[in-house]
Amino acid sequence: MIVDLRSDTVTKPTAAMRAAMAAAEVGDDLAGEDPTVNRLQSISAALFGFDAALYLPTGTMANQLAIRALTTPGTDVICAPRAHVYRYEDAGAARNAGVQMRPVEWQSLERELAGSHHHLPQVSLIAIENTVMAESGQPMNRDEIDPIQRIAQGAGVPVYCDGARIFNAALATKTAPRELVAGCAAMMFCLSKGLGAPIGSVLCGSRSFIDAARADRHRLGGGWRQAGIVAAAGIVALETMVDRLSEDHERAAAFADALAQRWPDALNASMVRTNIVCAQSAALPSDILGRLRIHGVLGATIDANTTRFIFHADITDEALQHAITALNRIEG
Ligand SMILES: Cc1ncc(COP(=O)(O)O)c(C=O)c1O
Numbered sequence: 001m002i003v004d005l006r007s008d009t010v011t012k013p014t015a016a017m018r019a020a021m022a023a024a025e026v027g028d029d030l031a032g033e034d035p036t037v038n039r040l041q042s043i044s045a046a047l048f049g050f051d052a053a054l055y056l057p058t059g060t061m062a063n064q065l066a067i068r069a070l071t072t073p074g075t076d077v078i079c080a081p082r083a084h085v086y087r088y089e090d091a092g093a094a095r096n097a098g099v100q101m102r103p104v105e106w107q108s109l110e111r112e113l114a115g116s117h118h119h120l121p122q123v124s125l126i127a128i129e130n131t132v133m134a135e136s137g138q139p140m141n142r143d144e145i146d147p148i149q150r151i152a153q154g155a156g157v158p159v160y161c162d163g164a165r166i167f168n169a170a171l172a173t174k175t176a177p178r179e180l181v182a183g184c185a186a187m188m189f190c191l192s193k194g195l196g197a198p199i200g201s202v203l204c205g206s207r208s209f210i211d212a213a214r215a216d217r218h219r220l221g222g223g224w225r226q227a228g229i230v231a232a233a234g235i236v237a238l239e240t241m242v243d244r245l246s247e248d249h250e251r252a253a254a255f256a257d258a259l260a261q262r263w264p265d266a267l268n269a270s271m272v273r274t275n276i277v278c279a280q281s282a283a284l285p286s287d288i289l290g291r292l293r294i295h296g297v298l299g300a301t302i303d304a305n306t307t308r309f310i311f312h313a314d315i316t317d318e319a320l321q322h323a324i325t326a327l328n329r330i331e332g
Contacts, residue, residue, distance in 0.1 A: 003319040003326075005255075006300040008165075008248075008275060008312035011196040016240060017233035024232035028225050029055075030218070036228030040235050044202040047238070048187060049178040052210035054217065055231055059084075059164045059201040061222060062188035064092045065213040066160050066203060067125065070185060073098030075124035078112060081105065082134035084162055085127050087303075099124065106148055113155045126152045129162040130169040130180060134302055136267070137252075137276030137310075139169035142179065149183045158185035164201070167242050168194055168274040172249065185209070194245055194275055195237035196313040199230045241313060248275035248311040251320045255309060258324040266307075277309040278302070285332040295326035 004010045013021070027033035037055050045053040056062050063085050071077060077093060079086050081103040085093060093099050100121065104112045109126070116122050128148060131137040152159045161184045163169070163177075170177040181187040186205030191197035203213055217223060256272035259279055266283035284307055285291070289299050299309045311320075 001296050001319065001322050003297045003315065003323045005309040005311065005315070005323065006298050008193040008310045011193075011312050011314050013198045013233050014196060014236070014240070014313075017197060017236045020232040020236045021229050024228045026226035026228035029227045030223040030225060034226060034228040034231070036235070037231045040202065040231040040238075043235065043238060044189075045204055047177060048181050048189075048204045050186070050204035051207045053202050053204045054210050054213050055227060055234070056188075056201050056203060056217065057199060057222065057224070059162070059188060059190045059192075060089050060092065061217070061220075062201045062203040063089060063127075063162055064096045065216050066186050066188065066205070066209075067093045067099065067127070068097045068216050069205075069209055069212040070158055070160055071097050071099045071124040072122075074121070076100050076102040076121040077125045077127055078102050078104050078109065078123055078157075079127040080129060080132060082132070083127060083129050084133055084164065085129070087134070106144070109148060110151050113151065113157065123155070123157050126157055126159045127162060128159060128184075129164070131165045131172070131274050131276070133164065133276060134278065134306065136256075136271050136278040137165065137168060137274035138271065139172040139274055140180075141173040142175060145180065145183075153183075159183065160185060161187035163187045164190040165194060165274065168245055168249070171245050172273045191234040191237045194248060194312055195234075195241040197230070197233045197237040197241075200234045202234070244313065245275070248313070248315070249273065251275075251315060251317070252277050252309075252311040254320060255311070255323060255327075258327055259309075262327060262330075275311040277311075279307045279309075281305055281307045285330055288330060291330050292323075292326050295322075295329065297323045297326045 260269040266279040
């Protein structure tokens with residue numbers, strides 16, 4: 001048995017997704033004529049309370065287009081220290097938008113923004129991430145988002161939400177997805193992670209923002225054609241895969257407990273509230289990933305200090321038990 005916990009992007013499309021893909025009505029999306037893409041975009045915009053949406057191949061492209069549309073070259077974008085837009089997009093913001101990422105702790109946001117009066121660069125955007133992937137998928141609730149938005153508004157800086165796993169955040173914080181992004185200038189969510197679709201993310205925002213993002217997508221060669229084939233799976237993902245995310249959260253918590261029982265210094269299991277388990281590599285046996293792999297259990301590292309396991313739709317209770325048994329077989 002192979003238990004692939006490297007990422008929630010490894011999920012395979014469900015039978016319902018494959019059937020929807022086979023039957024999808026399609027057209028030329030570059031001309032705005034793909035009815036299935038248009039439907040996915042309308043559903044998404046309505047779901048998150050925005051005027052318009054754009055279906056894209058990846059979450060990275062969504063983030064990059066948003067940063068290009070919402071910033072001015074030669075300014076800073078403030079984000080959390082371990083934000084995906086900062087650490088995991090190949091310095092795309094610098095290359096694509098000519099901006100510099102400034103990682104900050106949210107408690108010091110006000111002071112950081114005031115820095116622009118003291119020779120620090122102007123800040124053109126604040127990017128939040130929900131859930132915070134590299135922090136064991138921590139969900140942000142409104143009590144954490146409100147002060148960021150209040151300070152941002154005071155400084156006249158828009159807030160963007162990388163909501164790659166916003167449905168996990170909504171579930172864990174018991175908040176409607178649209179409430180979690182209310183007050184943001186724009187947001188994106190991924191269909192190809194916990195929701196199990198094979199491809200795709202959706203960027204949502206105002207009509208003029210989406211028009212700008214669409215034009216940039218074309219400039220970058222991302223103007224695809226009969227994308228309805230994959231958008232059809234995205235619609236099925238939204239309709240059928242959101243409610244089951246609680247199973248991933250429960251399994252991730254059980255795995256985190258098992259890991260913490262063996263290696264208590266590696267993680268605080270109570271921090272695991274969604275589908276991601278991050279542990280301190282130094283507190284785990286060296287080559288734990290190699291030793292798990294022998295038993296068919298795959299994990300990953302996301303930096304020199306962090307080992308990560310992600311739960312998703314293709315991990316059953318049996319797979320979870322197999323992974324826990326494999327953990328308990330490791331000596332040391
Ligand atoms: C928080 C976050 N944002 C953005 C992305 C980028 O998504 P994609 O892999 O579709 O480019 C990821 C991918 O893992 C992510 O975890």
